[in-house]
Amino acid sequence: MASFKRVYIDSLTGAYNRAFLDEKIAEILQNARDEGKVLSVVMFDIDYFKRINDLYGHAVGDQVLREFAQFLKNSLRAGDILIRYGGDEFLAILSNVGYSDALKIVERILENCKKQEFAKLRITVSAGISSFPKHADNWESLFELVDKSLYFAKRNGRDRVGVLQNVGRVIIPTYDIVGRINEIEKIINFVESSKKAKVLHIIGEIGVGKTRLVKEVLNHPQLKSYDKFESLLSPSTKSIVFYPVRQLVKYLAQKNDSILKELPPSLLSEIYKLNPPENSELGELFYVDKFKLFEALKELLKVYTQKVSPLIIFIDDAHWIDEFSLELLSYIFRSEDAGNFAVIFASRIEETKEDLIKKFFGLLRRDFMEIRLMPLGKEELKQLTVMVFGQNVPDFFVDFLFFKSGGNPYIAYELIESLTKSGDVYWNGESWEFKKDFDFDVPSTLLALTEMKIASLGAKELNVLEYMAVFGKPVDLDLLSDLTSLRYEELIPIMDRLENLGFISRDFAGSYYV
Ligand SMILES: Nc1ncnc2c1ncn2[C@@H]1O[C@H](COP(=O)(O)OP(=O)(O)O)[C@@H](O)[C@H]1O
Ligand SMILES: [Mg+2]
Numbered sequence: 012m013a014s015f016k017r018v019y020i021d022s023l024t025g026a027y028n029r030a031f032l033d034e035k036i037a038e039i040l041q042n043a044r045d046e047g048k049v050l051s052v053v054m055f056d057i058d059y060f061k062r063i064n065d066l067y068g069h070a071v072g073d074q075v076l077r078e079f080a081q082f083l084k085n086s087l088r089a090g091d092i093l094i095r096y097g098g099d100e101f102l103a104i105l106s107n108v109g110y111s112d113a114l115k116i117v118e119r120i121l122e123n124c125k126k127q128e129f130a131k132l133r134i135t136v137s138a139g140i141s142s143f144p145k146h147a148d149n150w151e152s153l154f155e156l157v158d159k160s161l162y163f164a165k166r167n168g169r170d171r172v173g174v175l176q177n178v179g180r181v182i183i184p185t186y187d188i189v190g191r192i193n194e195i196e197k198i199i200n201f202v203e204s205s206k207k208a209k210v211l212h213i214i215g216e217i218g219v220g221k222t223r224l225v226k227e228v229l230n231h232p233q234l235k236s237y238d239k240f241e242s243l244l245s246p247s248t249k250s251i252v253f254y255p256v257r258q259l260v261k262y263l264a265q266k267n268d269s270i271l272k273e274l275p276p277s278l279l280s281e282i283y284k285l286n287p288p289e290n291s292e293l294g295e296l297f298y299v300d301k302f303k304l305f306e307a308l309k310e311l312l313k314v315y316t317q318k319v320s321p322l323i324i325f326i327d328d329a330h331w332i333d334e335f336s337l338e339l340l341s342y343i344f345r346s347e348d349a350g351n352f353a354v355i356f357a358s359r360i361e362e363t364k365e366d367l368i369k370k371f372f373g374l375l376r377r378d379f380m381e382i383r384l385m386p387l388g389k390e391e392l393k394q395l396t397v398m399v400f401g402q403n404v405p406d407f408f409v410d411f412l413f414f415k416s417g418g419n420p421y422i423a424y425e426l427i428e429s430l431t432k433s434g435d436v437y438w439n440g441e442s443w444e445f446k447k448d449f450d451f452d453v454p455s456t457l458l459a460l461t462e463m464k465i466a467s468l469g470a471k472e473l474n475v476l477e478y479m480a481v482f483g484k485p486v487d488l489d490l491l492s493d494l495t496s497l498r499y500e501e502l503i504p505i506m507d508r509l510e511n512l513g514f515i516s517r518d519f520a521g522s523y524y525v
Pocket of ligand 2: 222327
């Protein structure tokens with residue numbers, strides 16, 4: 012018994028662990044098959060769980076998990092199986108329960124969950140369901156479907172059960188990228204064109220699809236053999252000296268923990284000044300010998316790409332790069348023997364006009380490419396719209412969208428969301444209907460969109476935004492709670508909404524800024 016516990020029980024929550032699932036699932040399914048019974052698989056996932064860990068620490072996070080597991084156990088029948096599948100993912104196997112019953116059960120669980128506290132905190136949960144034999148008759152497919160269903164739930168706003176058919180809901184953004192075939196091919200060819208260091212600069216207006224394009228490239232099977240490092244910059248990282256470089260070093264060291272030892276000690280010590288290894292005595296930042304540091308990074312990239320793997324470095328929203336990082340990169344690119352890596356910058360055309368990056372690229376001659384990313388064409392926008400609605404759409408609607416968005420997918424998505432909210436596009440129970448005469452004042456520019464978004468804010472949200480604007484610096488929830496006299500549980504949904512609308516962002520430390 013003791014050893015069963017050790018092998019099959021998750022010690023934190025007391026639920027079964029994944030080893031149990033792996034061991035038993037074939038048998039469970041076979042029994043259902045033999046007895047001609049139904050069964051449903053449910054995956055629960057706590058929304059924004061990482062935030063709990065970040066805000067309150069892991070001890071509180073663990074307590075939430077414990078209490079949540081207990082809550083699930085209490086909500087299920089004695090014969091049901093509860094498995095802790097991953098960090099905050101719990102999988103339940105409900106025997107003798109078909110899909111429609113499972114849906115009712117899970118919806119009730121999600122409702123009850125909101126009525127109580129876990130480690131004194133309020134949480135919401137997303138869930139996915141797949142059923143045997145309705146959806147699939149083998150575990151692999153059942154799991155794929157429960158995962159997909161959970162994904163729909165997350166994509167559609169969390170705090171819900173994802174429905175597999177996804178009927179009556181727009182899917183934004185689309186699962187598959189639309190168009191960009193030439194760009195993808197061009198970028199892959201460029202990355203593979205030589206074994207030397209190279210830089211690619213993607214510029215385009217906000218929302219045109221720069222990030223999406225690069226993500227597609229990074230996930231492309233043709234670039235499977237590359238390690239990929241991504242760094243997303245923002246106004247607050249701009250003031251952190253060497254921000255993306257520090258992240259890069261951490262990434263490389265994590266991927267291959269012995270790589271740093273390949274460097275001569277004198278160079279290594281410079282790198283340690285940027286990123287002190289854990290448990291080291293080098294707490295404070297020493298004076299950095301810039302050129303030694305540059306040399307160290309160059310060496311690190313060279314050794315890494317020779318001995319471990321070629322590398323793609325993606326620096327997103329690169330118009331916010333700090334000048335030290337840029338200087339370092341130009342140093343590396345000027346040397347003859349840099350390693351086999353590609354740096355991809357994506358930056359907004361509005362911000363790139365006469366800034367650092369332009370100057371940087373002015374200095375480069377070799378192995379450099381620039382792609383100006385243009386909005387989608389009308390045919391592509393039509394494809395995108397069909398994917399969003401999961402059905403054919405009338406031409407007049409596509410014309411209208413194209414006219415208003417100019418083919419910018421972000422604006423197109425915003426418009427579609429507004430039109431479904433206003434009821435100008437609605438679900439009649441079987442398919443989407445598109446009203447011909449829109450009773451909807453459509454903003455024609457991003458600026459107007461922003462104004463429309465502001466108009467949609469509630470009093471409390473506006474209030475919070477005002478406080479933040481006046482305060483001017485990043486604020487954490489504690490401070491914000493003091494300033495506004497709002498409690499955490501009121502504040503967090505407000506912050507989520509403001510963040511979703513793009514009014515505020517969060518920095519690496521979890522503080523919010525306007
Ligand atoms: N080619 C595309 N096909 C489908 N969706 C797209 C495409 N390009 C962009 N999107 C979507 O449009 C939105 C804005 O794109 P994003 O890449 O974030 O823009 P940018 O980085 O240029 O500001 C995202 O939701 C993204 O998924
Ligand atoms: Mg982007």
